[in-house]
Amino acid sequence: MKKILLLLPVLLFLNLNAQTEFGIKAGYNLSKMKWDISGFDDYQFKSKSFFYAGALAEHHLSDKFSLQAELLYTELGGRSMAEEITDVVGNEVIVVGTNATTFTTSQLQLPVSAKYYVAPKFSFSGGLNFGINVSSKVENTFNSEITPNGKTNLFKTLNIFPFLGTEYQFDDHFFVDARYHFNFFNAAIDNAPPTKIGFVQAGLGYRFK
Template identity: 50%
Template sequence: MKKNIFFVLLVAASTFINAQSTPMSFGVKGGYTLSSMKYFGEKLDSKSYFYAGILAEKPISSKFSVQAEVLYTQLGGKDSYPGVQLVGNEIVSVGDMKFDYKLNQIQVPISAKYYFIPNFSASVGMNFGFNISSKITTDTIFGEMSGESDGIKTLNLFPFLGAEYKITEKFFVDARYNFNFFEANKENAVPTKIGFLQAGVGYRFK
């Protein structure tokens, strides 16, 4: 997995090194991730987390640029089912069984940006999500149990659309939605799809 991550980072970096006439800009960003997960085709409760990382942008013209990022975040979903237990001849409720799916990822979004005006741009691209770990936590009356999930692919692909607004030359706000067009599960594993919204702020060094 580490070799795959290094390869994608190398490809992303080489995108910006070719043309030296137009300077690149570098920055940092962070914000909020809200993910929506489908498991067996059933939508789970949304999961909130943060994201943080770095970015590099290479202008192609006054209207177009290419941007690559390296982010850390967590995706997943939550679900609960009523728990029951047979006591004698009766079925007794013992509270809800809660499930928490956690996918910790290093993400490499690469996007093409179009500037409608100097301060406002729209973007389209692909987010390459590398799973660092995939865990399922189960909470029942017998206690909390946590284990690894081996049914998720090491590399997940998320096409996205986004927009960015520059508050100043250095500070900006942006948002994007990553679509669940591709299944996140391995072959013969439980069908799983994940889509997520990311919104936050950033700072570009000049």
């Protein structure tokens, strides 16, 4: 009896380990940013493209259901339309240049999702992506004292993005997946313009089995 009790933790560990898969993934990230200012039309920024890369762990609860957690690195943000920069010289207002502003925040993301397998190789997922801002910056095409480049504290340290996604497995190792992250929550600090960011991720992955 004692031997059986001693073996139970080992058997439990082996069972959990057998149900858990680890892997890596990388792909394309496209973010869309806007300022949601009450009483005004939303200011839409141009989309920002970047990559994402990281690792995952998927724990199978059954043949149909699993839980997945990931650690990814990517960038989010947007680019404004070009606008004229003016200055007053004497009694005249002159155009000194044009400027477009790009906001960028580098993030470590921790997506946590529940997955449902419609078929053995095809699944849908939904969950929350917790984005931790590592650094944020603003870049202007017209760099001057009027529009300086450098770090910005526009974004909160932690952003939350609900998402829906799908995945298809080619075999036991390779898969493709895609997700859309909704812009439900304000990503900016309290005294900054309310900022909403939604983004799409699509890429390839490899599971170690």
